[in-house]
Amino acid sequence: MKYLSIIGSTGSIGTQTLEIVRSNSDLGVTALAAGKNIDLLEQQIREFSPKIAAVYDEQKAKELKVRVQDLDVRIVSGMDGLLETAGEPSCSIVVTAIVGMIGIRPTIAAMKAGKDIALANKETLVTAGHIIMPMAEKLGVRIYPVDSEHSAIFQCLQSGDRKDLDSLIITASGGPFRNKTKEELAYVTVEDALKHPNWSMGRKITIDSATLVNKGLEVIEAKWLFDVDFDHIHVVVQPQSVIHSMIQYKDGSVMAQLGTPDMKLPIQYALFYPEHRPLAGERLDFAAMKEISFFKPPEDVLRGLPLARRAGRMGGSMPTVFNAANEKAVALFLDRKIRFLDIYDIIEDAMDAHTNIENPSLEQVLETEQWVYEHIESR
Numbered sequence: 001m002k003y004l005s006i007i008g009s010t011g012s013i014g015t016q017t018l019e020i021v022r023s024n025s026d027l028g029v030t031a032l033a034a035g036k037n038i039d040l041l042e043q044q045i046r047e048f049s050p051k052i053a054a055v056y057d058e059q060k061a062k063e064l065k066v067r068v069q070d071l072d073v074r075i076v077s078g079m080d081g082l083l084e085t086a087g088e089p090s091c092s093i094v095v096t097a098i099v100g101m102i103g104i105r106p107t108i109a110a111m112k113a114g115k116d117i118a119l120a121n122k123e124t125l126v127t128a129g130h131i132i133m134p135m136a137e138k139l140g141v142r143i144y145p146v147d148s149e150h151s152a153i154f155q156c157l158q159s160g161d162r163k164d165l166d167s168l169i170i171t172a173s174g175g176p177f178r179n180k181t182k183e184e185l186a187y188v189t190v191e192d193a194l195k196h197p198n199w200s201m202g203r204k205i206t207i208d209s210a211t212l213v214n215k216g217l218e219v220i221e222a223k224w225l226f227d228v229d230f231d232h233i234h235v236v237v238q239p240q241s242v243i244h245s246m247i248q249y250k251d252g253s254v255m256a257q258l259g260t261p262d263m264k265l266p267i268q269y270a271l272f273y274p275e276h277r278p279l280a281g282e283r284l285d286f287a288a289m290k291e292i293s294f295f296k297p298p299e300d301v302l303r304g305l306p307l308a309r310r311a312g313r314m315g316g317s318m319p320t321v322f323n324a325a326n327e328k329a330v331a332l333f334l335d336r337k338i339r340f341l342d343i344y345d346i347i348e349d350a351m352d353a354h355t356n357i358e359n360p361s362l363e364q365v366l367e368t369e370q371w372v373y374e375h376i377e378s379r
Ligand SMILES: NC(=O)C1=CN([C@@H]2O[C@H](COP(=O)(O)OP(=O)(O)OC[C@H]3O[C@@H](n4cnc5c(N)ncnc54)[C@H](OP(=O)(O)O)[C@@H]3O)[C@@H](O)[C@H]2O)C=CC1
Pocket: 007, 008, 009, 010, 011, 012, 013, 014, 033, 034, 035, 036, 037, 038, 055, 056, 082, 096, 097, 098, 099, 100, 102, 120, 121, 122, 123, 146, 147, 148, 199, 200, 201, 202, 203, 204, 205, 263
């Protein structure tokens, strides 16, 4: 049996991970964690019988404790609760399905407890990749990518020799606004931005796809996961999201991973690597497919990628500034406090105002996050 701890079990990745548990009898759940959705968490506890469950919100945790007093489960809360669920001794692999850089400390706690990581929470690698990757190597734990592009690259890398790799080619859907002008984008609504053409995901990442910030985060994530420099990480728009990403070898040979847009595949592969276990669902029908097309990313209008490349190349605390400013700006946009294009201005302004810290410690990464929030609030 393989037992999972799922940090962020009530979200899009979390609930799809639990679907995979339902269809694999050798998977179990030993720990669950969520932010505040105790209705769904209670259902999950009743169905999957974890030993421990964390709710970040203290008040909601108290409510849940009363609701599940008939069960043999320990309810914990706050950051300490997340750290405990991440390091639960009986777990074999931790799925980081939480959104945002709040995932850094649980990921580190899991690694320190010797757990492998199925990593969906890209913000952790973007902001703390310089801490996480050497720590994983030192502790001998593995990080399996869940993000679809990184899973595609990881799958492509299974054949061939790593020393012959030339470059990574990350695909982007382009989001709902890929053909829009700056003028057209000025007054798009939250509802417009939440209409992803191909994927059904949480709200924050869906906005990131619309701004192309998601692709920027993924470029930095790929640098850490695959140890490839930014000059060798390319992005191409592939509007149908049929090709999930590609790699190119030094002889020009290109390997691609294709599939329907279904996150259960990369999640399951991360949990059972190197097995390609049976998975129910639609299959690609090539004869019925009208086209697989490619375009250059519209970087002048959707500025997420150039801003991310600038932050990534500077390194140090700048990727944290890029990420934290984006997290705050997306929250403000979802609250209808700013307009869509303001997201870029908020990120750029925070990056311009920041004095970069080289090789920041975990404390400095978290202080930088706070600095960004205060800087944005004082604007
Ligand atoms: N969705 C997708 O298809 C993909 C997602 N990813 C990445 O995976 C991560 C999760 O994305 P997604 O599933 O879409 O996000 P969702 O918004 O759907 O889910 C987020 C999860 O995190 C939990 N959470 C939020 N804040 C806290 C907190 N303070 N403490 C504990 N738990 C918390 C939420 O709990 P609650 O429900 O209680 O608020 C929820 O379970 C992100 O980093 C995203 O970029 C990567 C590739 C694809």
